Amino acid sequence: MFRSLLRSNPRLTVLRNHITPPLVNQFIQIRTMSVPATMKAVVVEETGGPEVLKFKTSYPVPTPRAGELLVRNNISGVNYIDTYFRTGLYPAPKPEVLGREGAGIVAAVGPQTSGFQVGDRVAWLSTGGYAEYTAVPIAQTAKIPDGISDEDIMASFLSGLTVLAFAKEAYPVQKGDWVLLHAAAGGAGFLMTQILKSIGANVIGTAGGAEKCALVKSLGADVVIDYRSEEDKDWVKKVKEATGGRGVDVVYDSVGKDTWEGSLEAVKRKGTIVWFGNASGPVPPLPLAKLTPKCVKVARPSLFGYIQTREEFEYYTNELFNLLKSGQLKTKIHKIYPLEDIAQVHKDLEGRKTMGKPLLKP
Ligand SMILES: NC(=O)c1ccc[n+]([C@@H]2O[C@H](COP(=O)([O-])OP(=O)(O)OC[C@H]3O[C@@H](n4cnc5c(N)ncnc54)[C@H](OP(=O)(O)O)[C@@H]3O)[C@@H](O)[C@H]2O)c1
Numbered sequence: 001m002f003r004s005l006l007r008s009n010p011r012l013t014v015l016r017n018h019i020t021p022p023l024v025n026q027f028i029q030i031r032t033m034s035v036p037a038t039m040k041a042v043v044v045e046e047t048g049g050p051e052v053l054k055f056k057t058s059y060p061v062p063t064p065r066a067g068e069l070l071v072r073n074n075i076s077g078v079n080y081i082d083t084y085f086r087t088g089l090y091p092a093p094k095p096e097v098l099g100r101e102g103a104g105i106v107a108a109v110g111p112q113t114s115g116f117q118v119g120d121r122v123a124w125l126s127t128g129g130y131a132e133y134t135a136v137p138i139a140q141t142a143k144i145p146d147g148i149s150d151e152d153i154m155a156s157f158l159s160g161l162t163v164l165a166f167a168k169e170a171y172p173v174q175k176g177d178w179v180l181l182h183a184a185a186g187g188a189g190f191l192m193t194q195i196l197k198s199i200g201a202n203v204i205g206t207a208g209g210a211e212k213c214a215l216v217k218s219l220g221a222d223v224v225i226d227y228r229s230e231e232d233k234d235w236v237k238k239v240k241e242a243t244g245g246r247g248v249d250v251v252y253d254s255v256g257k258d259t260w261e262g263s264l265e266a267v268k269r270k271g272t273i274v275w276f277g278n279a280s281g282p283v284p285p286l287p288l289a290k291l292t293p294k295c296v297k298v299a300r301p302s303l304f305g306y307i308q309t310r311e312e313f314e315y316y317t318n319e320l321f322n323l324l325k326s327g328q329l330k331t332k333i334h335k336i337y338p339l340e341d342i343a344q345v346h347k348d349l350e351g352r353k354t355m356g357k358p359l360l361k362p
Contacts, residue, residue, distance in 0.1 A: 033107045033118050035061055035070065040362060041131035042342045045095045047088030050343040050350075053098070053130075062128070062135035064110030071122060071136055073102040075336070076129035076360040077154045078345050079187065080254075080279055086346065089278065092127075099129025099360070101158045102136075103150040113138060123153045123317075125161075125307075130342055132362045139310060142317045148324050155331035155357040156191055158303065160320045162276075163192040165306035166252065167199065170274045170299045175200030177249040180239055180266055182259055183279060184221060185212035187357035190332050192252060193219040198328065204242055206235055206259075208352055215332075215355055227259075239266040247271060247294075257281030264290065272297045332356025 041059035044052050064070040082098045084090040103123040106116055116122065121144045124136040144153055167173045179196050183189045184205030196203045197220040205221040207213050208228040216224045223242045227235040239248060247268035253259055254277030263273050273296060275283055291298060307313040323329035334354040337345045339362045348354050 033072070033105075035072075035107050035133065037061060039132035040339055041097050042099075042339060043095050043097055044086055047086065047094065050086070050346040052086060053343045053346065055340045055342065059097075059131065061133045064108055064113070064135045066110055066112045067139070068110040068113060068135045068137055069106050069116055069122070069124075069141060070108040070110070071102060071104045071124060071134050071141075072107040073129060073132060073134060073362045074104040075150045075154045076102040076131075076362055077158055077187075078337075078342075078349065078358045078360055079158055080277060080349060082130075083346055083350055084278065089282070097128040097131050097134075099131070099134075100127060101125050101154065102129040102134055102362075103144060103153050103157070107133060110135070116141070116143070121150070123150075123157050125158060125304075130339065130360060130362070132339075140307065140313055142313070142321075145321050145325065148321060151333060151336070151359065152324055152331050154359050155187075155333050156320060156324065156329065159188040159357060160191050160323075160329065161307060161316045162188055162303040163195050164316050164319055165303060166274060166276060166301055167192070167195050169306055170276070170301040171250045171272045173199050173201050173250065177201045178204065178243050178246075178268075180204045180206070180248040180251040180253075180263070181221075182206045182227075182251075182253050182255045182263075184216040184219075184224070185355045186254075186279075187334075187354070188254065188277075190215070190219070190356050191329065193221055194329055197221070204239055204248065212355055236262045236265045243268070250274060252276065255279045256283050260284075260286075264296065267294065267296055269294045270296075272299065274299045274301065276301055334358045336361050 038058040039061050041056050043054050076099050085092050106118050106120040122141050123144050124141040126136040128134040179201045184193050185207040203221040204223040205216040206225045206227040207216050213224045213226045225235045225238050226232045250272045251263040251267050252274050253263045256278040258280035260283040334356045336359045345358050
């Protein structure tokens, strides 16, 4: 705009002839938002434990390419999936700035990129959220409606879209269904319990410890099982008792290694298991014949598989925004950690110390 102003106004010819390109660029940046050359970021150079999360104070700010925005993150979400990329369970090129989601302000718009402008408040799904700035594709970026805080959106964006998509498409939950949900007090579980209850399902939630179980109960779960307690460690028996010996219509299992066999026992004949995470380690290769006696169906979904098109992304983001705005979906933030404490966040997540969603303040 500054360049075209110079071009269109003859009185500014002198100025135009004497302004050097770097100075023009500087003006253009001031008209938009000044972006520093370096930023704070957490970088993983090699896979490993929480100690490989390296806090840097002068990491280069990325440049948005065509179809991208540069977002100055106000708050970022920490998800269990981040630990998989850290350990290498999910391979990704390193060095890598982890973090699959953020909320903040558009600081710059890449070339040939429309629909967004500098200053827009947005939430995005991509990679690189453990940083002050992230270059993100517009395909999975949404403007945050007025009335929803950045904190509320980060406590529910990746996790909320996941549970909405999985309750509708991985298995279409119906009113009256019996549903077993593991880790029901976690970032995704806290939201899933509410969504399942709003559909009218009967929810059996598992969680580790009295405090987590009380939280799940407060959300309206019909049966809550402390699967780490001595009393409830035979949680399959409890599920069978609750369902009159029949088993549940569907299991949502994100714990994986420690629960997969029990989940197979707890599901009813012709039931469905949605395995969607590896909090305790991945489900080992499963002989298909194990599904035969009860004619069990298995899904192994990923959120990103359900929101690949802009239409799909907008469908679920609009549903989430409406639920948040109307107050029908509550969020729970475990704690907002400063960026430099990221190793502690991973330790807390993997140590099963979090309830609801941990967030990061870049
Ligand atoms: N497929 C997808 O697209 C997708 C998308 C989002 C999330 N997910 C999956 O959903 C799950 C939840 O994600 P989240 O970010 O919301 O995490 P989270 O549920 O807040 O944290 C994981 C929870 O898993 C439980 N857990 C059971 N055994 C564990 C073990 N050995 N080590 C650590 N935790 C254990 C813990 O709850 P208790 O103490 O109550 O047992 C822990 O709090 C993860 O498995 C994640 O990968 C998948």
